[in-house]
Amino acid sequence: VQWIRGEGLLEKGKKVTVTGADGKKETHEAKKAVVIATGSRVKGLPQIGLELDKNIVLSSDDVLVAEKAPATMAVIGAGAVGCEFADVFASFGTKVSLIEVAANILPIEDADCSAELAKAFKKRKIDVMTGAKISNVKVTKTGASMTVEAGGQTQTLEVEKVLVAAGRAPNVEKIGLEAVGIAKSERGFVKINEKFETSVPGYYAIGDVAGNQMLAHKGSREGHVLADLLGGQHAHLVNYKNIPSATYCHPEVASIGLTEQQCKDQKLDYKIGKFPFSANGRARTSGETDGFVKIIRDAKHGEILGAHIVGAHATELIHELVVARENEFTVEEIDLAVHAHPTLSEAIGEAVLDSLGKMLHA
Numbered sequence: 001v002q003w004i005r006g007e008g009l010l011e012k013g014k015k016v017t018v019t020g021a022d023g024k025k026e027t028h029e030a031k032k033a034v035v036i037a038t039g040s041r042v043k044g045l046p047q048i049g050l051e052l053d054k055n056i057v058l059s060s061d062d063v064l065v066a067e068k069a070p071a072t073m074a075v076i077g078a079g080a081v082g083c084e085f086a087d088v089f090a091s092f093g094t095k096v097s098l099i100e101v102a103a104n105i106l107p108i109e110d111a112d113c114s115a116e117l118a119k120a121f122k123k124r125k126i127d128v129m130t131g132a133k134i135s136n137v138k139v140t141k142t143g144a145s146m147t148v149e150a151g152g153q154t155q156t157l158e159v160e161k162v163l164v165a166a167g168r169a170p171n172v173e174k175i176g177l178e179a180v181g182i183a184k185s186e187r188g189f190v191k192i193n194e195k196f197e198t199s200v201p202g203y204y205a206i207g208d209v210a211g212n213q214m215l216a217h218k219g220s221r222e223g224h225v226l227a228d229l230l231g232g233q234h235a236h237l238v239n240y241k242n243i244p245s246a247t248y249c250h251p252e253v254a255s256i257g258l259t260e261q262q263c264k265d266q267k268l269d270y271k272i273g274k275f276p277f278s279a280n281g282r283a284r285t286s287g288e289t290d291g292f293v294k295i296i297r298d299a300k301h302g303e304i305l306g307a308h309i310v311g312a313h314a315t316e317l318i319h320e321l322v323v324a325r326e327n328e329f330t331v332e333e334i335d336l337a338v339h340a341h342p343t344l345s346e347a348i349g350e351a352v353l354d355s356l357g358k359m360l361h362a
Contacts, residue, residue, distance in 0.1 A: 010034065010176030014202045033204055033230055036182075036190055037223070038171040040208035044164050045076065049137035056139050057162045060085060069094045070160035074146070076134070078105035080247040082165035083117065087249035089163075090126050097127040097157055099148060104130055106247060110259040110308040112274075112294060117310060120251055120290055170209045185211060194237050196226050204230075213243045244322050246315040251290045254318035256325055257306035260296055269299040273331070273355025277311045280350075281342035288312035293351040295321075295331065302330035302356075313344055320348055331355050 004026075006018040014030040042059035044052040052059050058066070060081050069092035075082045078100035086098045098105065098121065104114035105121075105128060118128050129150035136147040136156075145158045170189050177184065183191045183199035189211035196204045206226055207219035221238055228235035247253040263270045273295040277283035291311025298305055307321040324334055331352045339349040353359045 004028065008175065010036070010180045010182070010203070012180055030202070033202055035196075035226065036175070036198070036203065036205040036209060037207045037219070038175055038209045039219075040168040040170050040214055042164070043167060043169045045166055048134050049139065050076065050144075050162060050164055052164060053139070056141070056144055056160075057164060060163070060165055063089075063163055066161075071095060072143075072159040073097070073161045073163060074099060074144070074157055074159045075163045075165055077165035077167065078102075078128070078130070079108070079165065079167070080106065080245070082163070083121075083247055083249050083253075085163055085165060086121065086126055090121075090124055091250075095125075095127075097129065097148075097159065099129045099132045099134065099150070101132055102130065106253060109245065109247075109253060109255055110294065110306070111261060112292075113253050113255065113308050113310045116291055117247075117249070117251065117253055168208065168214055170211070172209060187211065195229055196222060212240050213245075215243065215245075218243050239326065242322060242325050244318050246318070248315060251288075251311045252314035253308075253310050254314040255306070255308045256318055256322050257304065258296060259306060259308070260294075263296055263305055268305065270305055271297050271299050271355050273297065273351040273353065273359075275347045275350035275354055275359065277344070277347055279361055280344060280347045282344050282346070283312065285342065286312065293317075293347040295348075295351040295355045297331045297352075297355045302332050304329065304331060304334075307348075309348075311344070311347075317345055317348065320345060 004018050006020040009017045011017055014034050015027055016034060017025055017027045019025050042061055044050050050057050054062050069089055072095045073089055074097045075086045076099050078098050083105060086096045090096045104111055105118050106114045121128050129148055132148055132150035134146050134148055138145045143160045144162050148155055148157050181200050182203055185191045190198055190205035190209050192198055192205050192210050196206055198205055204226060206222035208214045225235045225238055245255045274292055276292045278289040283289045294308040296306040304325050309317050334352045339346045350359055350361060
């Protein structure tokens with residue numbers, strides 16, 4: 001692998017012009033393919049007066065190099081990143097206000113999981129505000145203030161730091177897409193097909209810049225599959241419906257497949273199975289009894305439509321269900337697998353049994 005360090009610009013004819021740190025330019029031509037993997041970047045909220053400034057209004061990149069934890073912090077956005085950093089700074093002793101415009105924190109997760117995490121956060125004195133509207137933002141050299149409307153109440157919030165965790169934007173600007181003629185999707189990502197091909201032959205895109213889930217493990221799998229395709233090998237295309245979601249806070253949250261609301265929206269005939277970690281022997285002995293496992297199955301055939309876990313090591317446990325869904329196992333087949341005792345994974349087996357009306361240890 002030849003590593004060329006510099007700023008790249010796409011050119012027609014499967015070429016890339018690279019400008020080095022010394023200002024010199026050199027053009028490289030690909031024999032077979034040019035792969036666009038420029039990723040994404042954090043973004044501020046200029047529409048409400050929160051431009052990132054590395055001093056008061058911070059991104060998830062900026063807080064990683066903060067010299068100390070502030071006394072107070074407002075976290076704007078309660079997706080995975082917002083919840084993770086709210087958890088971290090609350091552990092440091094920061095008084096955290098977690099603000100989310102949607103009705104629930106972790107809005108893409110199952111509503112039961114969101115409610116369970118919100119309950120755990122509130123127990124730890126994290127101020128969780130959902131369905132929130134922010135106005136009157138003022139940023140000074142020493143802090144920020146804003147008006148927050150949430151839950152029928154309006155308050156003025158004054159904090160030392162603001163963490164903006166309201167999403168990421170794909171890096172599609174100034175890389176030559178327009179000059180080459182590569183199309184973008186309605187949401188601004190590089191438009192690709194199932195084999196990562198863009199609208200121009202010989203140019204491919206993977207990772208955050210290509211849309212779908214903006215997750216490291218999704219982008220990594222795309223890279224593996226594309227390498228096989230370009231090498232003439234047989235490759236299983238990426239199943240975007242079976243990419244696990246993981247939020248690394250306390251308790252952890254992990255999921256695969258459909259939420260219960262999505263099942264309702266699609267008018268699916270489904271059954272729910274649920275098992276609390278408070279009834280799991282391993283969770284009780286380790287003192288980690290928050291949370292549950294929730295299984296959503298097809299009512300007729302037992303297909304696993306979705307699975308959702310809140311609790312200790314949820315991001316590890318979910319992979320039993322990722323493998324099950326990828327191989328089209330039914331809940332009955334998961335029940336056939338003997339789960340060692342005492343383990344947290346027993347909760348998966350119990351949730352499956354509950355979906356069948358056969359729970360043993362509630």
